[in-house]
Amino acid sequence: MKVQYKALSFFYDLIDTLYFSREQYSPRTALLSFIPDTPVRVLDVCAGTGSNSLLIAKSKPGAKITAIDLSADMLKIAEKKFHNENITNVDTLVADARNTGFGDNSFDIVLLSLVLHEIGEELRQTIINEVKRILRHDGRIIIIEWEQPVKRFQRFMFSPIKSMEPNGFKDFLRTDLTNYFRTFGLNVIERQSCDYTQVLALLKK
Secondary structure (H helix, E strand, O other): OOHHHHHHHHHHHHHHHHHOOOHHHOHHHHHHHOOOOOOEEEEEEOOOOOHHHHHHHHHOOOEEEEEEEOOHHHHHHHHHHHHHOOOOOEEEEEOEOOEOOOOOOOEEEEEEEOOHHHOOHHHHHHHHHHHHHHEEEEEEEEEEEEOOOOOHHHHHHHHHHHHHOOOOHHHHHOOOHHHHHHOOOEEEEEEEEEOOEEEEEEEEO
């Protein structure tokens, strides 16, 4: 495995430890609360090393999860995680979030976790429209995104995140996501504020 991808995997795990360690306030906990226990098809977009897919697979055995990413090396790390945990309800696929290749109305749930702030507006719009296309009419899109903390210590802890993120991140932090997603014909039906993040569930209008 290439050294840089191992380092990136370590970095992702470090983010979980530093920012999402309080289970009650973790976006991972909120994510699971948005996914039913009934059999559902879940797509994890830009899944990276598969942390969210692994969590869903272990907690929701009725779910059938597809984890996609442009990086085959990242997905190899994810596959190793799944193998080590004897996970059998996750498939991985190298795919482009702009054009996934899936048919219309293919998934009950589509997850975009810490993705949208990383990209420019044009690409963001393309991905949201693609996700909306492959979502079933009564399905949900789940968004996990950073949120500016209020408490002083958390603001201090959040400073490294702000310094490492790309141009436009601060503007995205100030975006009213409810109004933003409404322009795509998506309604926010549920929202939870978590440590350093917010988790939203969206439905098609």
